[in-house]
Amino acid sequence: MEEKVLIVDDEQSIVTLLQYNIEKAGYQTDIAFDGNEALQKASTGEFDLIILDLMLPGMEGTEVCKALRQKQIETPILMLTAKDDEFDKVLGLELGADDYLTKPFSPKEVTARIKAILRRIRKAEEMAENANIKIAELVIYPQQYEAVINGESLSFTRKEFELLHYLAKHKGKVLSRDQLLSAVWNYDFVGDTRIVDVHVSHLREKIEPDTKHPVYIKTIRGLGYKMEEPF
Structure with a gap:
């Protein structure tokens, strides 16, 4: 283009x-x-x-x-x-x-x-795209497609990692499900935002100390998701 x-x-x-x-x-x-x-x-x-x-x-x-x-x-x-x-x-x-x-x-x-x-x-x-990102105890290595939390290496599917990386790059910003679909899936699943929710759920299982009370990936009701720095 x-x-x-x-x-x-x-x-x-x-x-x-x-x-x-x-x-x-x-x-x-x-x-x-x-x-x-x-x-x-x-x-x-x-x-x-x-x-x-x-x-x-x-x-x-x-x-x-x-x-x-x-x-x-x-x-x-x-x-x-x-x-x-x-x-x-x-x-x-x-x-x-x-x-x-x-x-x-x-x-x-x-x-x-x-x-x-x-x-x-x-x-x-x-x-900027290739720079490592550190959010509290979570460290993301984009070039290696790896992430570590509390010194422990995590395992992700490709799309899980891309979603995590995109959320982390936009830390503090509310991202709608449609925005995430566009950025990570290129509208392959247009209109079906459930795939975003499923992948966020998988990410939380891997990085959140308590999935019922997430501190990294927050749900912003009616809007979407936001990556935050845990207190």
């Missing part, structure tokens, strides 16, 4: 130039010409990177960047500015932009920056 870039600038000539070169480099694109439209589109979370002009009608680029980060949308942002002003660059980075370019710029430089940012993001995600 091609990565998708949102291009935000109020100058049609710049948008056309960027769109042509970015698509030529193998990315999908979408465009927005003002800050409000940019915020609306970017808020969907469907983009892999946003090219965001600093000076925009409706809402400035810095405000769009700030609003997205407040919404916990961490899509990388490459800020464009016509000003060679250090304050603007620093402000953009402080608000959550990942990089910036000053106009005029080379289309080749833009595509090079896009590739570098996305490569850095993928590497960080890969490292």
